[in-house]
Structures are given as structure tokens and as C-alpha cells.
Amino acid sequence: MTKRFKKMVVAFLLLSFPFAGVAQKKQPFNKQKMDSLLSVLESKDKLMGAVAIYQEGKPVYNRSIGYAMVDGNAKEKATTATRYRIGSISKTFTATLILQLIEEKKLALNTPLSTFFPEFENASAITVEHLLNQHSGLMSFTSVPTYGLYMTQPKTQADMLAIMASLKPIAEPGAKYDYSNTNYVLLGYIVERVTKKPYAQVLQEKIVDKLKLKDTYYGGKIDRTKKEAASFKFINNQWSLAPETDMSIPHGAGAIVSTTKDLAVFINGLFAGKLISMASLEQMKTIKDGYGLGLVTLKFDNQVSYGHGGIIDGFNSMISYFPEQKLTMATTFNGLNINPSDAHVGILSIAFNKPYKVPTYAAPKNLNLDLTKYEGTFVSQQFPLKITMRKEGELLMSQAQGQSAFALEPRSSQNFVFEPAQIEIEFKANEAGVFDQFTLTQGAGKYHFTKE
Structure with a gap:
């Protein structure tokens, strides 16, 4: 998670x-x-x-x-x-279980978090409804970098409560929506x-x-x-x-x-x-x-x-x-x-019986690429990590500094993609035909890289 x-x-x-x-x-x-x-x-x-x-x-x-x-x-x-x-x-x-308990009069939407866990900041102002609709203002414990250090290890309820209660709220209760796993663990x-x-x-x-x-x-x-x-x-x-x-x-x-x-x-x-x-x-x-x-x-x-x-x-x-x-x-x-x-x-x-063409995911035809022309280490003033491109067999591998390598799929001689992360890369060649620049697009982000 x-x-x-x-x-x-x-x-x-x-x-x-x-x-x-x-x-x-x-x-x-x-x-x-x-x-x-x-x-x-x-x-x-x-x-x-x-x-x-x-x-x-x-x-x-x-x-x-x-x-x-x-x-x-x-x-x-x-x-x-x-x-x-x-x-x-x-x-x-x-959420269904909570609403069942509300129907049984054992709980209410306006029941404050302090009824159960007063150790949380703003607990008296946070309601069950705030937890349900992600308006509690509590930070999600999964958004903290240290989560990756313990996610594979067993934790007691006391452990998790201590971790979650130690996080500073990001908003006042009811002020805004912010998706937080803390809400639903609670x-x-x-x-x-x-x-x-x-x-x-x-x-x-x-x-x-x-x-x-x-x-x-x-x-x-x-x-x-x-x-x-x-x-x-x-x-x-x-x-x-x-x-x-x-x-x-x-x-x-x-x-x-x-x-x-x-x-x-x-x-x-x-x-x-x-x-x-x-x-x-x-x-x-x-x-x-x-x-x-x-x-x-x-x-x-x-x-x-x-x-x-x-x-x-x-x-x-x-x-x-x-x-x-x-x-x-x-x-x-x-x-x-x-x-x-x-x-x-x-x-x-x-x-829904709507017009749709089943994709083939076939590699573009007649693309005889010399992948060595894409190789090198690239840097960007907009992006903190260097990215290395290297040929491995018939694949062009991309690897950000300190990260795992992954294979790029060619769409043309200039365009490559890595679909799982929605990454698109557009290369630009110099006069010698060597690709010494590329633009990486991921979501709303666009970053220009040049070869070292």
C-alpha cells in the first residue's frame, strides 16, 4: 500500500x-x-x-x-x-461496516475521533464523517518516506497508532479533501x-x-x-x-x-x-x-x-x-x-458495445534502429537525477541514478515510451545522427536532457 x-x-x-x-x-x-x-x-x-x-x-x-x-x-x-x-x-x-454500526445506533457520523483515539491532534474536532470522506486533515502515513522502511514488517495496533499520531496534520478538520490511508486504518x-x-x-x-x-x-x-x-x-x-x-x-x-x-x-x-x-x-x-x-x-x-x-x-x-x-x-x-x-x-x-479497436502492441515495422546512437548519460537542469541510456541486446534500457533500469519501447526512431509509468521520451539527433538530447514527459511534467 x-x-x-x-x-x-x-x-x-x-x-x-x-x-x-x-x-x-x-x-x-x-x-x-x-x-x-x-x-x-x-x-x-x-x-x-x-x-x-x-x-x-x-x-x-x-x-x-x-x-x-x-x-x-x-x-x-x-x-x-x-x-x-x-x-x-x-x-x-x-465504510459499509461503519454505516451498519451507525444504523445499529452504536456510532454516529458526528462521533468525534477523541471518543476512541484522543492522542491525535484535532481529535475532538475530527468526526467519523471526516474520516469517511477524507476531510480529516490527517496526513497519510503511506506518504511519508519512512513508510517504505517498515511496510514489509509486522506492526501492532499500538505501533501504527504511534506512527500515525506522530504525523502533523496537513489541514484543519473539514477544511479540504486529502486522500489519507490514516483515515481508514482508524x-x-x-x-x-x-x-x-x-x-x-x-x-x-x-x-x-x-x-x-x-x-x-x-x-x-x-x-x-x-x-x-x-x-x-x-x-x-x-x-x-x-x-x-x-x-x-x-x-x-x-x-x-x-x-x-x-x-x-x-x-x-x-x-x-x-x-x-x-x-x-x-x-x-x-x-x-x-x-x-x-x-x-x-x-x-x-x-x-x-x-x-x-x-x-x-x-x-x-x-x-x-x-x-x-x-x-x-x-x-x-x-x-x-x-x-x-x-x-x-x-x-x-x-458497452462502443467502437473500439483491439490494440496489437506490435512493434513499428521497418524500424532498424542503431541503439548505440542513443547511449550515454544525460543531465537536466530541471531534474535532479542523471539518466543513463544503454543498449542491452535488442533493447534500449533507461536508468535514473540510483533507480532500477527499465526497457523503453520504440514508437518511431525518435519516440520511445515506458507505459507503466506513463513516460514518453522524444530524442533529438545532432548533425552526426547521434541522439544527444531528449525531452522526457510524465503527466504534467516535461524535462529537457542533454548528453554529458
Whole structure:
């Protein structure tokens, strides 16, 4: 679980596409086209994981691609029964538990944090609602550099409370939205304080048992005997095991394990009133500064869906429910070598029967590149790290000072990309045909480099 959670929510909020109006006539689901997309993503090492589409609460598609485990040359294929860490989708589960407790009169939206954890600065002014809608002003413990030093090690609740309470708030309670994992770890602890039961047991009793979910639970160390997937990063043209967060840390903010099937059943059950009242659901759906009570919105084809995204280690998951069409998309990725938004565009385009061309990811034809002409160490006055370009076999490798190397994909003789990080590089050659300059673009940032 990292600071990329915040970026995930932003991506979820902004995933909006300029398609024409909704088709008047409902068309059958195009399974063949969805299979084609996932087969290309798998064969080109762009993605590993699972995708499910539900219509009116019933499954119309569920498929997994890639591997659940990779151990040297031994590879274990994923199946639709493979279980994945779902990261911040756990927040929607936690928000649901809190609203259930509110309906039981055991808690209220205006209950102050000081009722449970007075050691936090501004605790008497921070309410349960502030925690739910990310307006507490509490800093996210995952945004602090030291988080990376302990994320793989077990922590007690006392340890985590000390870490989180030591962080200076970034805003006054209620003043502004700021995505913070601290909020939902505290909400998970509040569930335990109110019920006097472990979070895992409350999750089981109040959600899992009610919806008869078979593969959803509070996670632990990844165990292949439980059909649990590891997560991976694509480095040096191969899938490499990602670090494994100890699940004592993310708690109610990101510790749940599930499958695409269970996620689809969960959000359909939530919107069908099987877990909370419709009045409570409306509270969850009330968006303030882009965030509701454990739900965010996604727009597609001028239609609004509700759900949440999740990132933890190399896992990247999403649930999205479109009430108008009663359509659900659930994804659980454990390896990405592509911008996840690109994958979701394709999946939703096919699910909604919109015009969409399945990409081939074929390397540009007739590109006979002399990669030695790109080699060198480059510096920028706008960027603090030197970047080295070097040829390795048929690949052009890029490596920032002190960082891991990764392979760039050519789009032309001048343009290269690294899709997982949304990096675009445009080279410029000198009179001798040697590429001694490039411009690196990532998001809103643009940096000019010259060869030393």
C-alpha cells in the first residue's frame, strides 16, 4: 500500500471518455472481442490478472490471464478462482461496516475521533464523517518516506497508532479533501473498538456471510495453498516479484483479499440494499470534493458509476457499478506493463458495445534502429537525477541514478515510451545522427536532457 493510492483515486475520477450517446437497443455481450483484448494483453506481457463483467447482477464474463505465482522457471497460471489483494477497495467494505454500526445506533457520523483515539491532534474536532470522506486533515502515513522502511514488517495496533499520531496534520478538520490511508486504518480500528471483535470477524459476519462470498477475507502472508496470487512488476523484459506489504499495516484501508466474482457480488449487494439501507447508500454516494463515504465516481459514455480503485504492492484493482445500466466491472490485476486506464477503456468499451479497436502492441515495422546512437548519460537542469541510456541486446534500457533500469519501447526512431509509468521520451539527433538530447514527459511534467 503506497502513496499511489491517491493517484489511483484521481485516475478513477477522471476516467471519462467522449463517446456518443447511449445506444437505444441493448446488444449482446461481445465475449469474443473481450477475449481478443485480454489475449493480446497477456501475450504481449502487458497485464496479468482477472476481469469480470456482470449485467443485472448476473455474470456475463469472467476470465483470468497471466500467472498467480512465478518462482524461477516455475510458473503457476492464474484462474478465476485465484485470490488477489484488492488494496483500497477495502475502504468501501470498511465504510459499509461503519454505516451498519451507525444504523445499529452504536456510532454516529458526528462521533468525534477523541471518543476512541484522543492522542491525535484535532481529535475532538475530527468526526467519523471526516474520516469517511477524507476531510480529516490527517496526513497519510503511506506518504511519508519512512513508510517504505517498515511496510514489509509486522506492526501492532499500538505501533501504527504511534506512527500515525506522530504525523502533523496537513489541514484543519473539514477544511479540504486529502486522500489519507490514516483515515481508514482508524475506521477499521473503530470497528473493532465498537464491536469488541477483530475486524476480520466483523467483516465475515456483517458482509461475507450475508452475501455468501466465498473468497473474501482479511489477508495475511501470501499463501499459494490458498490460491492467493503474488504481485509483479515488469522489469528488464520479465515479470519480477514485487515487495509484499505486511497486512497488519493497511488494516481497514487496504488489507482485504478477494476475487472479481466476489467484488461484483459485493457491490451489487450493496446497491441492492442487502447490506445497508437505501438512505445510508445515498450518504455513501454523496460526493464531496470528489469523494463520498468510501465511494468515488467514474464516468463512461456520459453514464456515472460508483466504486473504488485499489493499489497495493504490484496489485491494481477496481470495482465500478453503473446503476442506470445495472452493469458491473471488476478487475484484479497483479502485474501491469501498461497504463491501467488504457485497459479499463478497452474493457468498458467492449462491455458497452462502443467502437473500439483491439490494440496489437506490435512493434513499428521497418524500424532498424542503431541503439548505440542513443547511449550515454544525460543531465537536466530541471531534474535532479542523471539518466543513463544503454543498449542491452535488442533493447534500449533507461536508468535514473540510483533507480532500477527499465526497457523503453520504440514508437518511431525518435519516440520511445515506458507505459507503466506513463513516460514518453522524444530524442533529438545532432548533425552526426547521434541522439544527444531528449525531452522526457510524465503527466504534467516535461524535462529537457542533454548528453554529458
